[in-house]
Amino acid sequence: MTRRQLAWLRNAIVALGLVPLAQLTARAFGYGDLGANPVQVVQHTLGITALNLLLLTLTITPLRRLTGRSWLVRLRRPVGLLAFFYALLHALSYAALDLRFDWPRLAADIIERPWLTVGFATVILLVPLAVTSTNAMQRRLGRRWTTLHRSVYAIAALGVLHFFWQVKLDTREPLVYATILAVLLGYRVVVSLRRRTQRAVAQ
Amino acid sequence: MLIQRPDPIRPSEITSESVFVKRRALLKAALAAGLLPGTMARAQPVTTSTLGDLAAANGRLENVSPWADNPSLATTPYEYVTEYNNYYEFGTGKGDPARYAHTLVTEPWSVEVEGEAENTGTFTLEDILRPHALEERIYRFRCVEAWSMVVPWVGFPLGDLLKRFAPTSRAKYVQFFTLNDSEQMPGVRSRVLQWPYREGLTIEEAMHPLTLLTVGLYGRVLPNQNGAPLRLIVPWKYGFKSIKSIVRIRFMEDQPRTSWNMAASREYGFYSNVNPDVPHPRWSQASERPLGAGLFASRQPTLLFNGYAEEVADLYTGLDLVRNF
Numbered sequence: 001m002t003r004r005q006l007a008w009l010r011n012a013i014v015a016l017g018l019v020p021l022a023q024l025t026a027r028a029f030g031y032g033d034l035g036a037n038p039v040q041v042v043q044h045t046l047g048i049t050a051l052n053l054l055l056l057t058l059t060i061t062p063l064r065r066l067t068g069r070s071w072l073v074r075l076r077r078p079v080g081l082l083a084f085f086y087a088l089l090h091a092l093s094y095a096a097l098d099l100r101f102d103w104p105r106l107a108a109d110i111i112e113r114p115w116l117t118v119g120f121a122t123v124i125l126l127v128p129l130a131v132t133s134t135n136a137m138q139r140r141l142g143r144r145w146t147t148l149h150r151s152v153y154a155i156a157a158l159g160v161l162h163f164f165w166q167v168k169l170d171t172r173e174p175l176v177y178a179t180i181l182a183v184l185l186g187y188r189v190v191v192s193l194r195r196r197t198q199r200a201v202a203q
Numbered sequence: 204m205l206i207q208r209p210d211p212i213r214p215s216e217i218t219s220e221s222v223f224v225k226r227r228a229l230l231k232a233a234l235a236a237g238l239l240p241g242t243m244a245r246a247q248p249v250t251t252s253t254l255g256d257l258a259a260a261n262g263r264l265e266n267v268s269p270w271a272d273n274p275s276l277a278t279t280p281y282e283y284v285t286e287y288n289n290y291y292e293f294g295t296g297k298g299d300p301a302r303y304a305h306t307l308v309t310e311p312w313s314v315e316v317e318g319e320a321e322n323t324g325t326f327t328l329e330d331i332l333r334p335h336a337l338e339e340r341i342y343r344f345r346c347v348e349a350w351s352m353v354v355p356w357v358g359f360p361l362g363d364l365l366k367r368f369a370p371t372s373r374a375k376y377v378q379f380f381t382l383n384d385s386e387q388m389p390g391v392r393s394r395v396l397q398w399p400y401r402e403g404l405t406i407e408e409a410m411h412p413l414t415l416l417t418v419g420l421y422g423r424v425l426p427n428q429n430g431a432p433l434r435l436i437v438p439w440k441y442g443f444k445s446i447k448s449i450v451r452i453r454f455m456e457d458q459p460r461t462s463w464n465m466a467a468s469r470e471y472g473f474y475s476n477v478n479p480d481v482p483h484p485r486w487s488q489a490s491e492r493p494l495g496a497g498l499f500a501s502r503q504p505t506l507l508f509n510g511y512a513e514e515v516a517d518l519y520t521g522l523d524l525v526r527n528f
């Protein structure tokens with residue numbers, strides 16, 4: 001994969017990642033419609049897209065290992081930033097559409113309702129990852145960068161927990177997300193254990 | 204019990220072409236004047252049955268008089284009332300009932316009446332409806348999920364029916380059951396709730412003149428996804444209390460079990476009266492989103508007993524509404 005091809009691919013990913021937002025915007029402004037409960041559609045679409053993208057970032061490393069294509073790792077940053085962007089928009093859509101920017105109310109909601117506390121923690125914990133996603137930051141932090149960015153597994157788990165907690169009764173969909181997350185995490189654990197034993201054997 | 208067969212079409216039901224054309228012109232004019240929700244003219248996934256000889260072949264109910272107390276509230280467009288539903292027997296998505304409820308067979312239909320009453324037994328839908336005059340009542344409807352709508356329902360007071368069964372003095376409560384048939388209802392194959400769906404009221408609530416046994420909306424027979432052919436509307440309670448597609452009514456001495464309470468007793472009480480001051484454990488009930496209000500509309504404050512406090516508050520004197528949520 002040449003540099004130009006890679007740049008093209010990354011742009012394509014960003015463009016593709018913005019499709020759900022573009023669709024929502026179009027539907028909100030009269031091209032199609034958002035149905036009986038448009039606020040709900042907006043919040044759900046943004047939340048689900050955030051979670052989908054978050055899980056997608058987590059599949060990149062295993063995919064690279066399984067296929068041996070090391071350039072795949074260069075796609076992680078745009079996907080991760082998109083996930084953060086959607087998570088932020090999702091939280092903002094609640095603040096804007098339901099609460100009309102009543103910030104004290106938002107604060108009270110986040111404190112009083114554990115599932116919102118968890119959602120809030122998810123967004124906040126994504127901030128340092130987004131901020132340190134640049135090449136310069138990666139160089140500066142060195143090994144600590146890797147450790148920091150591994151926290152994305154815990155963050156994704158918080159996102160899934162938030163999802164789980166908000167459904168009324170039917171937990172099938174969040175369970176699917178929890179399962180995917182467990183498989184991805186399990187894969188990483190197995191790989192790292194294997195590597196450790198190999199190292200021990202080599203010594 | 205009568206086994207009901209579809210009636211042959213009577214000559215009076217057949218529309219002559221000139222009348223048909225005139226009707227279309229009238230409809231168009233009504234649409235233009237904004238008298239009808241525009242979407243009614245459009246093809247849509249609404250499935251209706253006929254209610255024997257109460258309804259015309261097109262599903263329009265005949266001899267319906269407007270309720271004297273109808274409020275001057277703007278009603279929620281027909282398409283939202285019939286395409287955004289909670290009816291878990293057809294799936295847990297809001298669009299699932301409109302998509303899948305066409306498999307519900309509402310004819311013939313009968314209701315079993317049992318328990319603490321003198322006239323128990325099985326009654327056909329015709330037996331149940333025949334003596335009662337239908338009324339169109341515009342009610343507010345508030346879902347426990349904090350959305351709401353305003354619907355012109357068609358029905359008659361449940362109490363008028365219950366009196367015909369002559370409940371005994373031991374009948375303190377009434378329990379209702381929805382049809383439970385996995386052939387017709389794909390959603391009951393998954394155990395999100397314990398089937399059959401069941402609900403209950405105190406006998407005073409059931410006899411209250413606002414409690415409506417409902418057969419239609421917007422002047423037509425209930426679409427399947429809205430609980431055809433027979434459902435309850437208890438306008439001062441959260442929507443899940445207004446049980447759909449009723450097949451069994453039971454008079455009881457003790458408080459009956461109810462589906463959402465069985466599923467999550469901390470979150471859904473037996474009473475489930477609309478109350479802005481008693482939050483759901485996971486969300487506030489202080490305000491609601493009216494369906495169809497649009498993306499940028501503000502939420503609307505929720506009213507105690509959904510605005511029916513004047514009529515129903517005395518059912519609950521002395522009752523702690525926080526503990527008995």
Ligand code: HEM
Nearest residue numbers: 043044047048050051087091094119120122123159163166
């Ligand atoms: C301060 C932060 C957050 C707030 C205030 C918030 C708020 C909400 C609200 C109000 C809902 C329910 C919408 C409804 O009533 O139907 C919801 C659902 C959801 N949220 Fe969040 N959220 C936050 C953070 C997040 C984050 C970071 C993620 C993912 C990474 C996320 C993913 C979801 C998902 C997947 C749903 C369920 C959508 C569905 O049912 O399809 N949320 N959130």
